[in-house]
Amino acid sequence: MTEHTSDHSDEQLQPVAGLLAFVLPGLGHAYLGQVRRGIFIAAGILGLFFGGILVAGLDAVDSGLYFANRIRAFQNKPPHVAEGGDAIWFAGQMFVGPVAFAVDAVHQYGFKIREPLTAGPDGAIKFRPPLPDEARDSNTGQTAGRAPGNVPSYRRAMARVGEVGTLACMLAGLLNLIAIIDASWHRPRVRRTAGGGA
Amino acid sequence: MFTLAHRFFIDPLDVHALWWLTLLPIALFISMAYKAIRLPTMDRYWPQVASMAVQIVLAMIGLAAACYVIIELFVARMSE
Numbered sequence: 001m002t003e004h005t006s007d008h009s010d011e012q013l014q015p016v017a018g019l020l021a022f023v024l025p026g027l028g029h030a031y032l033g034q035v036r037r038g039i040f041i042a043a044g045i046l047g048l049f050f051g052g053i054l055v056a057g058l059d060a061v062d063s064g065l066y067f068a069n070r071i072r073a074f075q076n077k078p079p080h081v082a083e084g085g086d087a088i089w090f091a092g093q094m095f096v097g098p099v100a101f102a103v104d105a106v107h108q109y110g111f112k113i114r115e116p117l118t119a120g121p122d123g124a125i126k127f128r129p130p131l132p133d134e135a136r137d138s139n140t141g142q143t144a145g146r147a148p149g150n151v152p153s154y155r156r157a158m159a160r161v162g163e164v165g166t167l168a169c170m171l172a173g174l175l176n177l178i179a180i181i182d183a184s185w186h187r188p189r190v191r192r193t194a195g196g197g198a
Numbered sequence: 199m200f201t202l203a204h205r206f207f208i209d210p211l212d213v214h215a216l217w218w219l220t221l222l223p224i225a226l227f228i229s230m231a232y233k234a235i236r237l238p239t240m241d242r243y244w245p246q247v248a249s250m251a252v253q254i255v256l257a258m259i260g261l262a263a264a265c266y267v268i269i270e271l272f273v274a275r276m277s278e
Contacts, residue, residue: 025231026234036240037234037235037240040230040231040233040234040240040243041231041234041235043227043230043231044227044228044229044230044231044232044234045227045231047223047227047230048224048227048228048231050207051220051223051224051227053207054206054207054211055210055211055213055220056210056211057207057208057209057210057211058207058208059210111208151203154205154208154209155208155209155210156210157210158210158214159214159217160214160217160218161210161211161212161213161214161217162210164217164220164221164224165210168220168224168227171224171228172227172231175228175231175232175235176231178232178235179231179235182235
């Protein structure tokens with residue numbers, strides 16, 4: 001098994017491992033020949049991330065369209081408006097990698113209510129969480145009206161439950177940041193042999 | 199705690215009365231990830247994970263007790 005040692009003299013920059021660690025938690029260490037270590041890193045970080053979503057629901061991950069609006073500004077398009085976003089928390093959560101961005105995109109575009117603000121295909125849209133008794137039209141994404149008994153596309157997390165879920169997802173991101181740094185500055189990759197392995 | 203209509207990973211769990219229990223799996227997952235990154239060898243991985251998780255939980259209990267003492271005793275006396 002390939003292991004860490006107290007001797008750091010043979011460590012060097014490993015950009016591929018660092019990139020892979022960002023793409024999927026644990027993948028950077030697996031690439032460096034430490035498959036078992038990578039599996040435990042993935043289990044810890046993804047367990048924390050999806051555990052947070054299990055507790056607080058989709059509301060735990062909400063970038064407030066921060067990155068989408070940066071891209072729209074680059075394209076000279078008006079910014080979308082996002083209600084209920086937690087861009088500060090997402091600054092930590094994003095280090096989980098594409099998984100965090102995918103969950104955020106599903107939340108923004110698949111579950112929030114759309115309210116067009118300006119006309120045209122590139123017009124600005126307001127994305128907001130549904131009210132407790134507000135249904136969402138799954139085709140247009142716009143509101144289907146409020147009425148008693150309507151089931152919203154998702155429910156917002158409140159109080160401690162929301163805080164714990166959001167915090168767990170952010171801690172997952174910060175732990176993966178440590179894993180990215182560790183994989184980025186590491187001993188060279190060790191290939192598995194017939195008699196050994198990670 | 200949840201109904202048949204509950205949608206896991208979409209709606210929040212109704213665990214408002216027991217939210218503090220969520221600290222236990224959080225401590226475990228944090229320990230799993232951190233120890234996997236930092237341990238020189240993986241020989242004593244699970245004992246190290248258990249040790250760190252227990253330390254986190256005990257530290258949380260200690261912080262909660264300290265906050266309780268400050269707020270319920272000192273602040274209450276100061277306001278008298």
